[in-house]
Amino acid sequence: MTTALEIYRDNAAAWLQTQIAEFGREARRGLSHEEDLALGRRWQAAKFGAGYSAITWKPEHCGQGLTALEKLAFEQEEIKHGFPNDYFGVSLGMPVPIMLRYLPDGWKQERATAALRGEEIWCQLFSEPAGGSDLAGLRTRAEQDPATGDWIINGQKLWTTWAQHSDYGVIVARTDPSVPKHKGLTYYWVDMKAPGVTVRPVRLAEGTSEVNEVFFDDVRIPDSQRLGPVGGGFGVAMETLTIERYQATDPAGFGPPLQLFIDEAKAIKIKGRPAIEDGRIRERIARTYAMQSAMGAIYERTLLSLAAGLQPGPEGAVHKLVSVRARQKLSEFAVDLKGVEGMRYDDDLTRKESWSKSWMTAPTGRIAGGADEMLLNTIAERILGLPQDHRPDKGVPFNQIPR
Amino acid sequence: MSILYDEQQQAIADEAGRILTARTSSARLKELLEVTGQYDDVFWETCREQGWTGIGIPEDNGGIGLGLIELGLVAEACGALACGAPFLNTGFGVAQAILRYGDAATRAEWLPKLASGEAIGAIGFAEGADMVPGGPALRCTNGRLTGAKRSVAGGSAADVAVVLASGEHGPVLALVKLGQSGVTATAFETFDNSRCTADIAFDNAEAVVLDTPDALAAAQEVLSLQAVIAAHEQVGGANKMMTAARDYSLTRHAFGQPIGGFQSVKHRIAEDYVLVELARANAVQAAASFGTDTFAVNAAAARLSATEAYDTVSRDSVQVHGGIGVTWDADLHLHQRRARSLAIEQGPMVFWEDTLVDLLAGDVA
Numbered sequence: 228m229t230t231a232l233e234i235y236r237d238n239a240a241a242w243l244q245t246q247i248a249e250f251g252r253e254a255r256r257g258l259s260h261e262e263d264l265a266l267g268r269r270w271q272a273a274k275f276g277a278g279y280s281a282i283t284w285k286p287e288h289c290g291q292g293l294t295a296l297e298k299l300a301f302e303q304e305e306i307k308h309g310f311p312n313d314y315f316g317v318s319l320g321m322p323v324p325i326m327l328r329y330l331p332d333g334w335k336q337e338r339a340t341a342a343l344r345g346e347e348i349w350c351q352l353f354s355e356p357a358g359g360s361d362l363a364g365l366r367t368r369a370e371q372d373p374a375t376g377d378w379i380i381n382g383q384k385l386w387t388t389w390a391q392h393s394d395y396g397v398i399v400a401r402t403d404p405s406v407p408k409h410k411g412l413t414y415y416w417v418d419m420k421a422p423g424v425t426v427r428p429v430r431l432a433e434g435t436s437e438v439n440e441v442f443f444d445d446v447r448i449p450d451s452q453r454l455g456p457v458g459g460g461f462g463v464a465m466e467t468l469t470i471e472r473y474q475a476t477d478p479a480g481f482g483p484p485l486q487l488f489i490d491e492a493k494a495i496k497i498k499g500r501p502a503i504e505d506g507r508i509r510e511r512i513a514r515t516y517a518m519q520s521a522m523g524a525i526y527e528r529t530l531l532s533l534a535a536g537l538q539p540g541p542e543g544a545v546h547k548l549v550s551v552r553a554r555q556k557l558s559e560f561a562v563d564l565k566g567v568e569g570m571r572y573d574d575d576l577t578r579k580e581s582w583s584k585s586w587m588t589a590p591t592g593r594i595a596g597g598a599d600e601m602l603l604n605t606i607a608e609r610i611l612g613l614p615q616d617h618r619p620d621k622g623v624p625f626n627q628i629p630r
Numbered sequence: 631m632s633i634l635y636d637e638q639q640q641a642i643a644d645e646a647g648r649i650l651t652a653r654t655s656s657a658r659l660k661e662l663l664e665v666t667g668q669y670d671d672v673f674w675e676t677c678r679e680q681g682w683t684g685i686g687i688p689e690d691n692g693g694i695g696l697g698l699i700e701l702g703l704v705a706e707a708c709g710a711l712a713c714g715a716p717f718l719n720t721g722f723g724v725a726q727a728i729l730r731y732g733d734a735a736t737r738a739e740w741l742p743k744l745a746s747g748e749a750i751g752a753i754g755f756a757e758g759a760d761m762v763p764g765g766p767a768l769r770c771t772n773g774r775l776t777g778a779k780r781s782v783a784g785g786s787a788a789d790v791a792v793v794l795a796s797g798e799h800g801p802v803l804a805l806v807k808l809g810q811s812g813v814t815a816t817a818f819e820t821f822d823n824s825r826c827t828a829d830i831a832f833d834n835a836e837a838v839v840l841d842t843p844d845a846l847a848a849a850q851e852v853l854s855l856q857a858v859i860a861a862h863e864q865v866g867g868a869n870k871m872m873t874a875a876r877d878y879s880l881t882r883h884a885f886g887q888p889i890g891g892f893q894s895v896k897h898r899i900a901e902d903y904v905l906v907e908l909a910r911a912n913a914v915q916a917a918a919s920f921g922t923d924t925f926a927v928n929a930a931a932a933r934l935s936a937t938e939a940y941d942t943v944s945r946d947s948v949q950v951h952g953g954i955g956v957t958w959d960a961d962l963h964l965h966q967r968r969a970r971s972l973a974i975e976q977g978p979m980v981f982w983e984d985t986l987v988d989l990l991a992g993d994v995a
């Protein structure tokens with residue numbers, strides 16, 4: 228299509244080639260978690276140096292000021308080599324961009340640069356034991372000290388990705404329990420090393436612990452750490468969640484590529500015949516391919532409409548819903564197809580390389596960032612105009628909602 | 631070609647929808663269901679008048695030289711009203727076969743007539759469940775066809791057909807005029823009668839053998855082209871059924887609320903929306919890749935997604951409508967029928983799954 232874009236992609240691919248030996252899949256094998264994180268930080272710095280760290284961000288925020296098409300092109304090339312970029316997805320995806328929108332100049336630029344270079348990491352402290360899908364149901368409190376204007380935070384967050392490595396976080400807390408739940412929330416940034424903040428990793432079913440519970444015990448922050456108006460926190464939270472709606476989405480739902488399944492189905496034999504000849508397996512391949520190709524086309528169309536100045540549709544919800552569900556099913560099927568061999572669980576392989584690992588980690592994908600049911604509600608209510616669910620807590624002051 | 635429609639393309643789609651809504655009716659479609667072997671002549675007249683029959687045929691050959699994207703948009707509009715006739719697909723397939731493999735005389739004789747819609751084309755490749763039989767029972771010797779093709783879509787209305795037959799040195803594609811003595815087309819009753827499905831018997835009928843390097847590959851190629859048009863019709867129908875379910879679920883109340891407020895209903899419609907969007911994306915992508923290396927793969931993917939979408943959504947839509955949905959008066963059965971006829975005519979799911987996997991696994995002969 229556009230030659231400029233193709234040139235961009237080729238240049239990016241050529242540069243990425245030169246980085247594989249130091250940062251690629253093979254270089255990461257056998258590293259401890261700390262070593263891998265350190266490598267990841269160096270990878271961020273390398274991208275920053277080469278001008279690939281914040282492709283769509285404005286130049287005044289150290290970005291490259293390009294469009295989503297360039298970003299997609301770069302990420303499609305980057306994704307091929309297994310670089311260690313997981314640690315920075317949340318940080319650069321939402322907390323840092325929202326901080327850039329709300330805070331005054333100066334300090335924020337320093338933070339953004341440090342985050343882009345992988346020196347600092349930000350986390351997002353929204354969900355709680357009592358409020359996940361129902362974000363506005365959160366109970367962590369922030370009370371203002373009338374003497375100083377400082378806020379004192381008490382409560383518990385849950386599911387905070389990479390909080391154990393984070394320097395800063397964005398947090399939503401309840402500042403007024405006497406009004407309906409959406410209205411009594413306020414948004415802040417917090418220093419994760421401040422006194423009173425305790426981070427405890429939560430071990431997930433798959434065995435690793437990228438998520439944490441975070442406790443706030445009388446954590447004192449100045450009013451200058453507030454983002455948006457008092458009582459306006461829900462709006463800022465929604466804005467945060469929509470910022471990176473169009474970030475590159477992988478049609479494989481962040482699991483192994485279909486080609487791996489095809490290659491294995493050629494090698495595996497069922498009753499002496501190559502599995503690829505079996506109709507059940509062919510059906511699975513064909514249907515999965517059709518779904519992934521549609522997803523790719525939908526995503527491309529979104530970017531084309533963005534580039535043409537049109538409002539993109541709600542493709543993000545469709546993408547996440549369909550791709551992760553499909554990944555879960557295909558992984559389950561692949562593990563099954565391999566027979567007892569499918570039992571192998573190699574910690575050195577990523578969830579994009581190993582079916583068993585993909586299968587073990589897929590459930591988190593169907594919950595994190597909006598459970599399937601919430602995505603279906605989004606499609607039904609926002610796109611199709613169907614009625615909202617019955618919400619008995621609607622309009623009721625938070626402190627009068629029965630628990 | 632871009633997968634984002636431009637203004638001109640959007641205008642073609644809107645105009646097609648507007649004209650078809652004005653001229654076709656579900657009452658007429660229901661009349662057609664009660665007789666065998668009749669198609670909607672008002673619909674076909676509209677196609678001719680609007681030049682839709684000439685889309686995709688070059689101007690030199692009497693067409694208007696637009697692409698598969700434009701034809702797809704028209705097909706989508708037809709699908710929304712379930713008013714299509716099979717000739718939209720098969721006429722295009724026949725024209726493309728002639729365009730690629732016909733000699734100058736054949737092209738001159740047929741392409742302008744197909745482009746103007748004066749002649750109707752049909753495709754007879756399948757024998758039984760085999761869409762592209764490697765050794766067809768229909769024989770072609772010295773330019774004469776003997777044998778039969780069963781269940782040819784549009785067969786009783788067509789003037790000309792491209793058939794797959796066994797020649798002296800293997801399979802051939804042959805062009806045969808259906809009006810001649812020696813050809814008998816017999817329409818039979820189907821669950822979607824307006825498709826004019828017929829058994830065609832050939833008794834020493836005169837035919838022209840098309841000059842294909844590989845007749846089986848050429849047949850598959852024609853099917854792929856038709857499949858993309860069908861996929862757009864399927865998307866149109868599926869989208870219509872999804873919207874019908876949405877609209878109905880907002881007005882019908884039960885237990886004190888619109889039924890669209892029940893999550894079991896609401897999520898079902900949201901899932902249907904997803905199927906429609908996936909099918910639409912693949913259909914447009916396939917049309918946009920017409921003439922490129924990825925066309926065959928994209929066509930197969932479009933075929934699979936569209937068939938799944940139309941079948942599932944029409945089924946679900948009936949369910950959401952409750953009792954009223956299964957009546958003759960509610961038009962849902964028109965789509966229920968059309969979903970299935972479109973699913974079958976261009977080859978069943980297993981056939982397309984196989985085609986796609988062969989392409990993906992790199993095992994194509």
Ligand SMILES: Cc1cc2nc3c(=O)[nH]c(=O)nc-3n(C[C@H](O)[C@H](O)[C@H](O)COP(=O)(O)OP(=O)(O)OC[C@H]3O[C@@H](n4cnc5c(N)ncnc54)[C@H](O)[C@@H]3O)c2cc1C
Nearest residue numbers: 351352353354359360386387388591594595596597598600
């Ligand atoms: C790996 C991982 C990383 C995460 N990272 C972060 C992070 O960095 N920061 C952060 O703030 N949060 C994070 N989360 C939290 C995540 O956003 C929540 O887990 C998610 O929103 C679901 O909330 P919940 O777990 O409380 O489930 P619940 O909300 O309790 O849902 C339980 C079940 O009820 C269903 N349900 C709920 N409401 C409805 C409804 N209205 N209609 C139909 N069904 C409904 C859900 O679909 C689900 O099936 C992370 C989660 C995971 C698993």
